[in-house]
Amino acid sequence: MTRLSQRSSRSPAQDGGAAARPGGPRGLGAVVARWNALPMLARHGAAALAAFLGIVLLTSATDSLADLRIASVGFSMLAVAGLGLLVGMSGQISLGHGAFMFIGAYTMALLVIHQPAFPLWFNLLLSIAVSCVAGVLVGAATARLHGPYLAGATLALAVGLPALALRFPEFLGGSNGLSFTTRGAPPGLAELVPATRWQAWGVWLAVLLALVVLANIGNGRLGRRMRAIRDDETAAALAGLRVGRIKVLAFVISAGCGGLAGALQAYLLGTATPSTFGVALSLTLLAVLVLGGLGSLWGALWGALALVYIEVWGDELAHALALDTDVANNLPIVLYGVLLIAIVLIWPGGIHGALRHLGSRLRPRS
Amino acid sequence: MNTRSPVLAAALAATLLLSSCAGAGEVDDAADADLDVAPGVTDDSVLIGTHQPLTGPAAPGYSQISAGAGAVFDYINDNGGIHGREIVYHVEDDAYDPTNTVEVTQDLVHREEIFAMVGGLGTPTHSKVVDFLNREGVPDLFVSSGALMWNQPDEYPLTYGYQVDYTREAKIQGEYIKENFPDADVGYLHQADDVGSDSQAGLDQYLKDQVVTVEAYESGQDDIGAQVEALDDAGAELVVCSCVPSYVAMMILEAQRIDFDPQFVVSSIGGDTITLSGLLEEFTKDTDAEGVPADALLDDLITTGYLPQVEQEEDPWIELFTEIHGEYIEDVVFSNTTIYGMAQAAKFAQVLEAAGQDLTRQTLIDALGENEFSGPGLVPFSTADDDHAGFIGAYISRFQTGEEPEILQEVRVTDNGDGPIEEFELDRPGPDEVAPFAGLD
Incomplete structure (x- = not known):
């Protein structure tokens, strides 16, 4: 390297x-x-290791709030990347991706609260498993739906699922949600590494491992099949692909990513609350996916950065300009909207598309 | 970077994986944080922070709290501060979203390095940072919520409650109703979270035999017609509403629409009649009920409280707050919610004054344990080492348009278990008798 x-x-x-x-x-x-x-696999693994090293170096120079944000970029990126696989690669749409994050987060929360002795990696695997099962159910139920019908069905999921927490307040904490504390660094390292930084590393390690899997799927046989189905379902079926099965599989993988992202969020913040996983989250994930650029893991990174930092910068800008509170409160949303419109109008390929375009112009033609 | 970097990264990754073998939820009881420190304190300033819903669903109404508190701090600063220190009040907006609360609280503690958290607002929000604040050794004073969890000195030694908790208040309501409406069929309407369950725990101690129905709404719901109709169908003659203001207003309008006219008893969180009348005006805009004076809808509303009310113009604290309001935040509505924030700030100023010139987190906590902070509240306030309750009682009053609220029952105090309810004569000093306000002007 x-x-x-x-x-x-x-x-x-x-x-x-x-x-x-x-x-x-x-x-x-x-x-x-x-x-x-x-x-x-080796290439992707090495790249992930390099990225992890980068994260470790980066966080060693930042304070704990920045660590928290860097970790937020991590799990958001995974959620966006999972959605990217579903939307960009298999051509299905989902307005309910936040629901899988909800499942992952609550699985994590319940495991930490009721089974404190379970190790983190086991909790994460279980969260993935639970959301994959949910993905199978949803995917199987919606595999025959297209376009707006699929959008509607998944939207119902985003609206309905968080209400589960309200339905079972004893078990899921109602609208106040669940809160808990997770371990930081092991005793020997706790002096050197603050808890938030340690958790940020844990989040990124899990995210990068998942991204390696995603990258392999995307560049492998399954990814090719998904793209074939996206481009022409009939042709793919005639070529011998089992369209329904592959579509459900795409749903399951994307659900697993969403679930893991949700579990990591819960691990990082020590909370799972229904209001966090509302329809707005699902729509935002889709919006930043388009903003970052469909069909590439880089796009997911740009999207996640935008998701986390536009609000921060908007706040800081408002602070710096000493704006009226009504204006200041809405500035990040305005900023975000303007950016989304501008990007989609100028570079329909999103930020990643724009960067690629720029890169190909700079490269000498020979 | 040298060639060992990838090895190092791999080793670190492996350590992370291995260490994740220990139980994720097995948190060691961290050693008590060092309190003999004073971050955010200089010779001429002290920095405190809070998280408030300045935007989002909870903002209407609650955003006045930090405005009121800020005005009191400005007033104190303009009069020389406390022990020569100016109070810098840093308000972070969490939009009532717990995820944001976690983030802004980290920001306040690690980046801004606040000395103390004062009046963090909301149960779903503050419950996510109470562990963090105690672990970091940040005094967490006067949480703006009536949940029981703030008063756990063993678990959260640095967290202190402020408003009367839901169970105490409900017990006092329950006893009052039992004594004064012994034959009424009672219905409950409450929020389906700890507000509802804690309130019901108190009410049921007195009203178990009179209850005909219990209805609940979810926070965020935009229609409670079904619940109000259920109360009507059950024949409730008296409805106890443990609700936030917008749902009280919805309930009153809905009841009026279906000609359901019970006696309403509203707890303090939803009992600010000025906020209610504003909401009623807003909700009736462009409907058939437009033009019906909002105050008329509120007439005879029975509410509980622990602070003086805006209409009690003779009250010395209300006089002071009116003056501060006029001088600093004239464009903010002067409601009982604003008073809530002002009283909270005044309380904190008293504590800061008592902590003395040599301010550290420990001296602040010591001052809390050693003193009773009377006034501006009408109810005794507990900050004892073994009881972090805040206000421990309530009075009951009836709203009447254009008049001072009629006090139906003087202050009574109780605990949040099944202890008795007792009358209490509070020796309540005015601002001119209480430091730091006595020294100002």
């Missing part, structure tokens, strides 16, 4: 020459070739 980054810092002209030599041991081209020759 380090060698790669050292070499890639050389000027493109120099490397271009080296790459021209077939089998040349030096230069960017050779490294890229060797890199591409690695199995996909």
Whole structure:
């Protein structure tokens, strides 16, 4: 990894020459070739490890509020990426993604409260399992639906599911939700690493592992099949693909990601409250997915950054301009809306599409 | 970065994975935080923070609380502050969303480095940060909620309640109804969370035999027609409403619409008649009921309270608050909710004064334990080491348009269990007898 980054810092002209030599041991081209020759899982794993290292380095320089926000970017990115797989790759729409986050968060909360001895990784796996089961049920029920009908059915999920907490106040805490405390760093490290930072690392590690799985699915056979179904369902069926099964599978994977994201949120914030998982969350996830760029994990990252930081920046801007409270309170929403409209109008491919466009312009044509 | 970096990252990842083998919910009892510190305190200022719903569903009505508190702090600062220190009051908006509360509280504690949290508002919201504040050693004073959980000195040694808790208040209501309406069929209408369950626990101690129906609404619901009709069908002659203002207003309008005319008894959280009358005007706009004077709808409403009310113009504290309101926040409506914030701020100022010149978190907590802080409330206030209740009783009054509220029953105090309810004669000093207000002007 380090060698790669050292070499890639050389000027493109120099490397271009080296790459021209077939089998040349030096230069960017050779490294890229060797890199591409690695199995996909190894490549994605290495990238995830590098990203994790980046997160650790980044958080070692930030305060605990920034750590909290960085971790929020993590779980939001996973939720958006899961939705991206469903919408961008399999061509289904879901207005109810927040409901799976709700399931994950409450599974986590209930496990921590009632089974405090269960380890975190086990809780996370169980949360994924529970939301996958929910995904199977929802996916199977909605696999025949298209477009607005599917949107309507999933919207009902987003509206209805959080009401469960109100229906069973004894068990799910009613509208006040559940609150609990989770462990920070182990005793030996607790002096060095504040709890929030430790939790941010835990969140990102889980997120990156899940993203490796997502990236492999996206670039593998299943991803190709999903795209085939998205582009032409009839043709895909004629080619021998089991359309219904693959669509449900896409739903389940996306539900699992949503559930894990919700569980990580609950772990990070120590709370699960129905009002957090309302319709607004589901719609926001979809909006930032479009904002970031459909069909790429990078898009999910930009979307998650926008989700977390636009509000922060809006608040800071309002603070700096000393605006009236009524204006200040609405500034982040306005900012967000304007950005969304502008991006979609100018670059329909979202932020990632814009960056790619920019990148291809900068690259010398040869 | 050296070549060992990937190894390091992998090792760290492995440590994380391994350490996640210990129970996620097994939290060690952290050693008590060091309280002999004074973050946010300088020779000429002290920084305090709060989380309030300035936007979102709970903002109408509740946003006046921090405005009122801010005005009192401004007044104190303009008169020299406390022990020469200016009070810097940092209000964060959490929009009544617990997720935001967690974030803004972290911001207040770690980035702003507040000395203390004062009057954090809401049960769903504040319950998510009460652990954090106690762990970090941040004094958590006068939570703006009537939940029972703030008064747990063993578990939350730094958290102190403020308003009378729902169970105490309901016991006093229950006893009053039993004594004065012994034959009435009683219906409850309450919010389906701890407000409802804690209130019912108190009411049932006295009214078990008189209750004909219990109806609940969810916070966030936008119609309670079905509940009001159920109360009517059950033949309730008296309805106890343990509700926030918007649902009290909805209930009154709905009852009027179906010609259901019971005696309404409303607890203090929904009993601010000025806020209610504003809501009624807003709700009746563009409907058949438009133009019906809102106050007429509220006539004879029985409410409980522990603070003086806006209409009690003779009250020395109301006089002071009226003056402060006129000077600092004239554009904010002067309601009992505003008074709530002002009284809370005044209370905190008293505590800060008592903590003395050498201010640390420990001296603040000591001051709370050693003193009784009488006034502006009409009810005794407990900040004893083993009882962090805040106000421990209530009086009962009846609203009448254009007049001072009629006091139906003087202050009585009780506990939140099944203890007796007792009359109490409070020695209540005016602002000119209480530091720091006595020294001002």
